[in-house]
Amino acid sequence: MPKIPMWRTIAGAYASVFRNPGLFVRVGWAWMAVAYAAKIAASVFAIPFAGTIVHFLALTAFAVLWHRSILLDERPAGLVHLRVGKAEIRYFLLGLLLTAAILAPAIAMQQWALVQAPHASGPVAVAILAAMIAVLWASLAVVARLTLVYPATAIGAFAFSFKQSWRMTHGNTLRILGGALLATLPWTVVVIILNVAVKRMAADPGGLAAAAFLLIPEVVLSFVQIALCAAVLSYAYELIVGQAGVENGTPEAAGDAT
Numbered sequence: 001m002p003k004i005p006m007w008r009t010i011a012g013a014y015a016s017v018f019r020n021p022g023l024f025v026r027v028g029w030a031w032m033a034v035a036y037a038a039k040i041a042a043s044v045f046a047i048p049f050a051g052t053i054v055h056f057l058a059l060t061a062f063a064v065l066w067h068r069s070i071l072l073d074e075r076p077a078g079l080v081h082l083r084v085g086k087a088e089i090r091y092f093l094l095g096l097l098l099t100a101a102i103l104a105p106a107i108a109m110q111q112w113a114l115v116q117a118p119h120a121s122g123p124v125a126v127a128i129l130a131a132m133i134a135v136l137w138a139s140l141a142v143v144a145r146l147t148l149v150y151p152a153t154a155i156g157a158f159a160f161s162f163k164q165s166w167r168m169t170h171g172n173t174l175r176i177l178g179g180a181l182l183a184t185l186p187w188t189v190v191v192i193i194l195n196v197a198v199k200r201m202a203a204d205p206g207g208l209a210a211a212a213f214l215l216i217p218e219v220v221l222s223f224v225q226i227a228l229c230a231a232v233l234s235y236a237y238e239l240i241v242g243q244a245g246v247e248n249g250t251p252e253a254a255g256d257a258t
Contacts, residue, residue: 001168004175004236010183013231016070017224023075027065028223030080031058036219040212043202055222057084060092062223063230067154070234090153098146102139109135144177145169150230151237160241168240176236183228187221194218 017024035058042051064087068074109132145166152160169176198214201207 001171002239004172004179004239006175006179006182009175009179009232009235012235013179013183013228016066016231017227020069023069024223024227026079027069027076027081028062028227030082031062032219032223034058034082035222036215039215039219043211055219056095057088057092059222059226060095061088063150063226064088064091064154066227066230067151067234070231071151071155071238086158087153087156090158091150094149094153098143101143102136105139106132106136140177141173144173144180147176147180147233148237148240151234152241154230169236172236172240176233179232179236180229183232184225187225187228191218191221191225194221 035055038054038058039051042048042054061082061084065074065076065081146162146169148165148169149160149162152158152165194214195218198211198218201211201214
């Protein structure tokens, strides 16, 4: 399989977002408004889980649009894009599945470590920490091998399977994982900082207005994150699967292209 040029892919991902600010705003503003309203409503009614799910759905639908803008050169007409169809639902479920694939082993390892920690010291404690890091890294590496299903789903290539993604990403695990993590890491740090600040302000009755204002850049930057990640995966899909697979969206075309 061809090797993904990681740094060039990251540069291309940034270019796709920051050289097309008009497209980013036009296809994303309505979903950003939905995500913002959901987080505000969740805070008011103390149902953060519901707000998180709606935010995730908004990010999912936007990611589908961004994949299609790169792979199919689509430029949706109009100013409001709130479509939730088969591709968006499948993408959303894939997101939940692969997120669980990362979190479940990490949480299980954490619980095991908590049980072992009171009895651990010195080399044993270091070994426990190393085991936790190894499990998290292994989970991320496995998920990275499966991520080509995201752009495939976005362009309607529903026949493209986990098995195909696993086979076709051989030799590119670290390039895909590194590309996605490095492209989004700066924004992830900022979003986390903003999220902590918003929560602290929201806990103070006098800080609700400031929290609501600070929530705006938090939501917008979360969409920047998802656009960058979607772009990295789109370019990886385009390179590995090939133009035939992009145009036809079939396993057979993908196989022929490689």
